[in-house]
Amino acid sequence: MSREELAARQAELLEALLSDGAAPSGFDAERLRVEAGALRDKRRRLVAYLRPDLPESLAERFGPLFDVYATDHPKTTEIRARDYADAFAAWLVSRGELPKPRRRWFRR
Template identity: 65%
Template sequence: MTSPRERLAGQQAELLKALLAGGDAPAGFDADRLRIEANVLRNKQSRLAAYLRPDLAEALGDRFAALFREYATSHPKTDAIRARAYADTFGTWLVERGEVPKPRGRFTSWLRRI
């Protein structure tokens, strides 16, 4: 038998999965409203990533938002990663996929893992 705290943690995890990773709406939640909120959150994350990594936003132009959405859906941000590090891992993902060239100069420190 699970405790109320464990049940709540499970429900919260389901809600976060629905909001950040394209999961199904948990019982008791309106799927359309959750989809709207998920879009708002992804757009906010996208704007923040573009602000933190203007080099990526400039290099990708109109493709930035769609690529960030794809990345964010398959790699949901957690509270364990700070916004700048999340933007940097997005940049690494883009380089690995060949969407942008490996950077030279001031933004190379985030690519040490490659």
């Protein structure tokens, strides 16, 4: 298998795990679905930890909204977790799910 073929297979696997893409050939679709859910749950918990205002404001809507965001905006190694959480908050504001903040979010 060439490097290009391997890279393409790895990209398919990441698409299946992070963006609800189709399971690549040779992989069990159900197992990938379970693992993708576990990875999304982990990111959801991290966002809730970093931005406790979001689950507090959204209540039961937090999980479903995060799942939509996470599917359409998979986290990459180029974005830090706090930046990802802030991007999710900005997405919520842009969709009208949260009011526009009165002041800029502070970073430590």
